[in-house]
Amino acid sequence: MISTAEEGTANGILRKLSLMVPPIKPRVIKARSKSFTHVSSKFESMDYDVWSNELLIKEEQSKSYRQVVEVDILRWILFLLVGIFTGLVAVFINISIRFLQSLQFQYVLHYMQNCTTGYCEFLNYLIWYLAFGSFTLLGTAIVVFVEPGAAGSGIPFIVSCLNGVCIPHITTLKVLIVKAVGVIFACVAGLATGKEGPFIHVGSIIGGIIINGARKIKIHWLQLKLAELNNSREKRDLIAAGFAAGVAAAFSSPVGATLLSLEEGTSFWSVILMWRIFFCAIASTFTFNSVTKLILNGVIGGAVGAFYIYASSKITFYRKRFINNSALQLIDSAVLSFITAIFGIVSIYSVQNCIVVKDTEGLMYSFQLNCSQGFYNEMSVFWLNSQESLLRLLFNTDMFQIENLILYCILYFILFIMINGIQLPTGVFIPALVVGATWGRIFGLILLKIFPQMPATVPIKYALLGAAAQLGGLLRTTLSLSVLVVEASGSIIFGFPLMFTIFTTKWVGDFFSENFYEAMINIVGLPLLPADPPPLVSDIEAKDLMNAAVVSFPTKVSIQYIIDVLGRVKHQGFPVINFEFNFQSNGTSELCMFGELQGFIYRHQLMTILHCKLFSPPETPEQVEKILSSFRKYENASVHIQNLNLNEDEKLKIIDLKPFMNPSPYSAQAIMSFPRIFRLLRSLGLRHVIIVNNTNQVVGIISRKDLAKYRCWRHAASMGLKELRIR
């Protein structure tokens, strides 16, 4: 009932519209079980989506890649600061606890030691309770009266915060102070409690407030950059890093801390985030342990690694181009093998250097040649043994002379470059470790010559660092490489210089080139999607990227038409639209049709329908089960369109695709920006995103390659976007 007086007014029109488009009534869902716990409605949710609007796109168009790099560097610095501050707070807490505990012990000892019987015993109870209980009460008092949010470990709140639940007043400076003081009292009170929960909370708080803290510095340039970083997404990452920094400070275990932050804490993950968290955890442990060693190995590793990647890319590229038949490939192998043999035997004969082989495991091969009894040719040890045995010698003994190491290092490095692209199963880890261990040892021996007062184990240490740096220069991983080298060398004491070397390697290497496998992937032209979209592409929209020649099916369609379409196009999936015409093909049918998006169906599902003649909708559960099992059976099998066995009657049948199609495929508006499309496809692991216009009509389709061809390059601190050819 709309009164006439209301007609034409805003409300009237609105109400009419509401009547015209009735809201969809939500169905009441029967829960599968009763519950005694609850979801609290008092917590708001965070939004980790990157917001976007016209203004932002305009701003981006005026930005240069230089600004992107600047923000990137600023971000690393913020992570570093989180680590350092967390370490400092942890040091403060630890020193305070030790100091108070020693006072406490003096007091208890003074009063109790001298009196052990009768009336005294009761007094002792009181003294003991005072010595410990007073701290409990003090701690509780400041928590209760000053900041109740500081109670407990705080980890559940941080975990929820990282998952996307907004918890107010959990990352404030006040909580930090009360937490720090409270945990000192709790620990001195001798309660059954640990420091690591509060440490984690403290680290997370520092992560949460670091941006606001940095904004106190009134430099206009810095202010602008920080404003860009001041969003929930960046804050989330910094809180996750603070989480790890807290654990790292509590256990002096940066690797474990990073992992705990990932396993227990963060709900959102990317490799880059992991590196940042790991970096922050190292910074925290460094600060806590006051270790400040600087190492040149990382720089060498990064640079040599980048050179290796460049050289091996070239050699693989030329091999792919020129050595393209079996005969040439065999000759290629023979030549390489000949060079390897020549290098080995010539160097053995030319260097007449006799040594005692310290063969601890009875597995070393070596030639005596012209050496006297018990001595062996040193060069033959390099060339005759497996590379794993050689590594063990380089890491554990003091056998090799510097001239031989230099000769072997150069020859082996040449071979190591030349092997790329050869027709053999190959791996780069062990050779990289051998090369790195060799030059690391050379470096150590030189150091020892210059500074003879250094310990004799320096060459061994530097062999380990060199190996890590060389491999790091190829892989550019950090966390896994640290663990691999530590686990492989069986020694954990040398952890910090190692991690430092590996991070230096990564930065130096990234300055020059991408990593080894990325380089190989680029040569083959694999359409890989990185974790994040390239920067500064918000002005590119879905409609600029999409393939407009999308082929759709109406919901009801003749078998003949399906056969025609599948025979003519190679697409792997087809939108289903509400084009309500019982369509019959006449051979020259128009493939492009438009209509409202109803669903999506895969090629293999259509093939299964045709192959198994599933032309009528299923009715009983047994039929459903049967159809599904054929769908699953043919999901990865390829049935050819020529092998279908359908007669003319069957071809004229009309089939309803509704029961078979996916009724709610992920779709996006034609005006959605590149980064948003990218995240949708990449995060959900999709093959296609259907593009619709503003009335939900299918206008295009975007697949991986449409996104992969825009690639961000970085070289020597500059970066840009390039469009790759698709071929």
Added chain:
Amino acid sequence: MISTAEEGTANGILRKLSLMVPPIKPRVIKARSKSFTHVSSKFESMDYDVWSNELLIKEEQSKSYRQVVEVDILRWILFLLVGIFTGLVAVFINISIRFLQSLQFQYVLHYMQNCTTGYCEFLNYLIWYLAFGSFTLLGTAIVVFVEPGAAGSGIPFIVSCLNGVCIPHITTLKVLIVKAVGVIFACVAGLATGKEGPFIHVGSIIGGIIINGARKIKIHWLQLKLAELNNSREKRDLIAAGFAAGVAAAFSSPVGATLLSLEEGTSFWSVILMWRIFFCAIASTFTFNSVTKLILNGVIGGAVGAFYIYASSKITFYRKRFINNSALQLIDSAVLSFITAIFGIVSIYSVQNCIVVKDTEGLMYSFQLNCSQGFYNEMSVFWLNSQESLLRLLFNTDMFQIENLILYCILYFILFIMINGIQLPTGVFIPALVVGATWGRIFGLILLKIFPQMPATVPIKYALLGAAAQLGGLLRTTLSLSVLVVEASGSIIFGFPLMFTIFTTKWVGDFFSENFYEAMINIVGLPLLPADPPPLVSDIEAKDLMNAAVVSFPTKVSIQYIIDVLGRVKHQGFPVINFEFNFQSNGTSELCMFGELQGFIYRHQLMTILHCKLFSPPETPEQVEKILSSFRKYENASVHIQNLNLNEDEKLKIIDLKPFMNPSPYSAQAIMSFPRIFRLLRSLGLRHVIIVNNTNQVVGIISRKDLAKYRCWRHAASMGLKELRIR
């Protein structure tokens, strides 16, 4: 020009429709840089999206949770098999290489040792080349003629495969065999190459074919389950696990292998996947090293941990309920502190046991009491020292007697339970380690009494395992816990029994309860979203979950209306729709309106517009920059609606929201199923998903809580779905 003859035919209608809805012309994007590399068009993309249709939903409705658990167990077994088979292949390769190398050395030694001058030297070159070069040629020949896909390390292909690029013929049994034989020859040939690349490829192949292999077993029940697992998503996870298994076999380093697989390999990540990969890597290393130790500690740790979680949930719950003001909280603390003190002092006085304190670091506190010079009361060592010092003693010395350990373990465990929910910053790691180390030591001492022939270090080893098991029982993490304990104890040799214990702990604990922080999160009612949607909910649709009372804004709207709406509802974001009426509020305005989705705007952005009076669209880049900086400034600041300072003229102004709104928010159809909505919101970290009908009109909105209230519970191998109350 449509000919009349065509009118009414299918083609005619189609062509007309095409004319009516012209396709959107893609804009040509200027690349920011030229490129010499390319994206190859020959590679198809994979689809890691879970397909869905009506049939699948029908099938799910007839399924029970028991079937979900069965598939889950089968999945773990598949991961185990990948690890074992990869380990076996690696063992085969290693043994073959050693055997061939020893033959090779015998041959070279035999011919070369006896002849070192003149003519002989030339012969030696030839013999050397034959000994090494023949293997190179053999290896190349089988690669070139049998399976060229086996060349190189294979890692780039596996990485691309995990990213979503489909590479045919890369995970077949033929590649595996050629790869295995080829790498043997390549290694024996002495080329600069490692085994780990091929190992990784072999592991990935085993992961890729394991499901098809298992389907060879003709058991109907198994066949059905395997058919469900036979999709790209599962295969991707198994390949990632195989990747890790390969590295683990090459380096005997399961932790590093898992990390490398995550850092370098997988593009999609979840905690559960990491656990599976880690498990597979352990299985591979176990097989490779033939270690088969079974340990009871895991079972105890899991069970005690689950009990602890149950007890501490209860005690936290009651504390929250009954101890709800400052006075009670202080009394509570005083009582707890009193009990702690009583436990300490009574046990010190009642156990008169004198020992020598092995004080290596000069930091131990202890009472002499009635003991003679140089001896101290053993119990006082437990209660006087910090828990970190105590842990060091438990892990490194043989000080404590079994009776004292039992007494302390019981008392401390009681205190450890009672401290939950107290108003103090607390942590559980260190106390859990202390409890675990204590009962681990007790367990070790009992073992030593039963089997006196065991080494005397057994109690120390079991203290370490017990500590890991107890902490694992609370946290249920695997990878990070292993690394933490190894890094903290400084000993890496004890890695395998440790990892085995931790996994047993996880399974036993998960059988009884969720982990400690989840339990705490549930008590507070935090709306956390797990990594995956609950099982068997495909029949629940967006329209059943959504909040239909969504409040939208038209693109052009009066300031007064914005103020009215923001004052009346608390929503944090609003869809913008094309309701083309210049809307003016009259105080009783209707908030629900329907229209085509145009964009989305946050409350804080609207508040910024009102607060900073941004009523006209910006024109110059400076204006853009200025508006954006105010947007960023107020993103996290809360301006109150009452504090706005707007005059009546300003309130009557009409504002165009287009430049400020996000033009392409993520939206979903009303019929999208629960799991798909869940993945969209969770993977992209969204706060809202806008629900539209099939003509893109806004009909509702889904936020985190609408999804979080459906929670999957697991207990003692059964599971189900419960709906939590929101309060």
